[in-house]
Amino acid sequence: MAKRGRSGRAYRVLRAHVQAQPYGWTCCRCGQPISPDYPPRHPRSWSLDHLDPLSRGGSLLDPERARGAHYGCNSSHGRSLQTAEPQSRAW
Numbered sequence: 001m002a003k004r005g006r007s008g009r010a011y012r013v014l015r016a017h018v019q020a021q022p023y024g025w026t027c028c029r030c031g032q033p034i035s036p037d038y039p040p041r042h043p044r045s046w047s048l049d050h051l052d053p054l055s056r057g058g059s060l061l062d063p064e065r066a067r068g069a070h071y072g073c074n075s076s077h078g079r080s081l082q083t084a085e086p087q088s089r090a091w
């Protein structure tokens with residue numbers, strides 16, 4: 001199977017695979033259940049997380065290493081949220 005990015009069909013299949021597992025709706029970072037009622041990109045919404053950092057050779061599409069996590073818990077590691085704040089310009 002050719003390796004594709006996060007937008008490919010294989011990635012969506014992986015999401016569905018993880019969400020179908022018994023652990024799929026428990027956050028792998030804080031251990032709390034994840035509710036499907038939150039809109040995408042909400043800090044408490046579901047997101048696909050990887051046990052192995054992709055930057056250290058983790059496989060993007062390995063079902064054995066993929067878990068569900070809160071969007072907020074997932075993005076709070078590795079990538080800083082502080083850079084997302086747009087700066088207001090003083091005119």
Ligand SMILES: [Zn+2]
Nearest residue numbers: 027030070073
């Ligand atoms: Zn969490």
